[in-house]
Amino acid sequence: PAVRVSSALADLQRAVQLDPAQWRYGVMLARQFLKREDPASALTTASEYARRFPANGTLALLRAKALLLTGQYWAAAEILGSLHVLPAEGTTEAHALFREANLLLAVSRLQTGAFDDALRLGDLARQWPERLGAGKPYPADVDERLEDWLTAQCYVALKAPAKARQALNRILAIPARPKGQGTGDLIRTMALRQSGRLAEAERLLRDWQAQDSGSDLAKWGAELFAGRPAPLTASLHELDCRVLAGIALAGFHPDPLPHE
Secondary structure, three states, X not given: OHHHHHHHHHHHHHHHHHOOOOHHHHHHHHHHHHHXXXXXXXXXXHHHXXXXXXXXXXXXXXXXXXXXXXXXXXXXXXXXXXXXXXXXXXXXXXXXXXXXXXXXXXXXXXXXXXXXXXXXXXXXXXXXXXXXXXXXXXXXXXXXXXHHHHHHHHHXXXXXXXXXXXXXXXXXXXXXXXXXXXXXXXXXXHHHHHOOOHHHHHHHHHHHHHHHOOOHHHHHHHHHHOOOOOOOOOOOOOHXXXXXXXXXXXXXXXXXXXXX
16 A cells, blocks of 8 residues: 555656646645645645646645644635635535634634634634535534534633523533434533533543443543543544643633632
8 A cells, every 4th residue: 555655646746747737636646645644745735736726726725724734724714714615626625624724723812811812713613604615504413512612611711601601501402412422422521510510421421431431532531521631642633622622721621610
């Protein structure tokens, strides 16, 4: 497999040399770099081709993706904030990148104490701009528990417990799954704890541990619930984990809200 990947990369680089005016080779080469977990090279390639083909939405999306993978959230958000893509170009990927950029930016603002900015960016992450090629699904098909958890912590920091409770109640309106818990249920356990329902939170966490005690997510989730955020392992690279870890590392833990 390693020889095949190396050969594919070499073939694409040769194709680029032979036909530099073909934007599709730039797309394929950038994707090959991403597949090889080399986002810096993907960014160089996508940026060069996006400069030469500024109206190409596919190249712009690849550039935004590479920017996110290299930690350049503001630059990615700027691209996604003005991008217009056709449904065939972006499908739902453009919105996923838009949401990711704004959530990661919101966490970075939360970490610096800019709570109003974090709220604004978190609300922006909830939006589904039509220019990104995908309409917003039905409410029942949209999971915003991550945004609601971020919102709740912003209002905790702003000493607005009533607004924090509103966000927590939106999380708790979604019942836990009977089995196969994931990050949504981890958020639920923390929302229960922050709402003062510690016994329910601990029971849900115990049930999860009993079902899936060997998973990296279950182990990491237990530490997060206990207020001891451990470093993310390679298997926990999804956006939910990165956002939850960023909020916890900023010093926000699910302590019960004060009574009003």
